[in-house]
Amino acid sequence: MLWSRLRRKKLKPKIPIGVKDRRRYILFKVEPExxxxxxxxxxxxxxxxxxxxCGSTIDFKVMYFNGSYGVIKCTNKSYSNVIFLLVTCLPEAQGYLRILSISGSLRKIREVLNREGKPNII
Known part of the structure; x- marks a missing residue:
């Protein structure tokens, strides 16, 4: 009975904390949309x-983007490269990009959004 419960449970291999890369969240604003x-x-x-x-080492995920505000999740080692990609990939005719915050937690990103007057977009 015990073995059947263990087999049903999906066991994930545990990765030591020192091996995992730390994450960063980049909050940005594009004007105009x-x-x-x-x-x-x-x-x-x-x-x-x-x-x-070299591009495979730059790991990122667009967590949220609504046309003007966006949050990108990336690693601590590659956040400067992700910002460089953001600046270069948006056409100049689209306006400009403003980095509002770089943080290690989504809680801090939400605090910055509250100060901007956009409390519930994430």
Missing amino acids: FQGDLSDLLRKARSKMYGVV
């Missing part, structure tokens, strides 16, 4: 700028 798929645009810019081999 950007119409398009930002995630696809960033991935194309990553492969164009860094190539396949």
Whole structure:
């Protein structure tokens, strides 16, 4: 009976904390609103700028983007490269990009959004 319970339970291998990369969240604002798929645009810019081999080390995920405000999750080692990709991939005709905050937790990102007057978008 005990073994059947253990088999049903999905066991994840535990990775030691020292091995995992620390994460960073980048909160940014695009003015005026950007119409398009930002995630696809960033991935194309990553492969164009860094190539396949070096681009694979730059890990990011677009957590939220509504056209003007966005949050990108990335690693501590690659956040400067992700900011570079953000700045270079948006066409100049679309306006400008403002980095509002870089944080290690979503709680701090929510606090910054509350100060901006956009409390419930994440």
